[in-house]
Amino acid sequence: MSDQNPDDQQPLEELPLDEDFMDPFAEEEDQVQKLTAERDELRDRFMRALADAENARKRADKERRNAEQYGGSRLARDLLPVYDHLHRAIDAVPEDQRETNAALLEGVELTLRELGNVFAKHGITVLRPEIGEKFDPQLHEAMFEAPLPGTRAGDVIQLMEPGFMIHDRLLRPAKVGVSSTPAS
Structure with a gap:
């Protein structure tokens, strides 16, 4: 037997152990965790x-589709007065001079019809x-707003100038006269 008393021996739990000895793969685990995070x-x-x-x-x-559909809006807006002037030219000829x-x-009407075809081709x-x-x-x-007997408030009572749409967007609103609540 040994000289030492068994009570004098340190228990195994209390012995200092080298950490690397405890977990030889700790460094590799840290590297794996870093690589996984990365x-x-x-x-x-x-x-x-x-x-x-x-x-x-x-x-x-979407921008390409919008450009295709609405890219000509400015040009179309600039052509609207031409449409209006052609209509005014036709309306300016008195009935008694229409035959002469x-x-x-006929030339103005054909021009107006062709302009309408171009508008339709471009979704106007x-x-x-x-x-x-x-x-x-x-x-x-x-x-304007005016009371007109036989109408309801908010009804269109006169069309002054037509409006225009390009596809689903408004180019120019229609200019109208609107009925107010009829006077009693």
């Missing part, structure tokens, strides 16, 4: 970049609200 961060950045690229593609596609100016009227439609139609502030501009 991978996750790169995956996140990649997914965000992919989403940004997809959003940019969709935005560019038939060739001129004419807004001509009917008398008695309800006033719509999204499509009409009220030029």
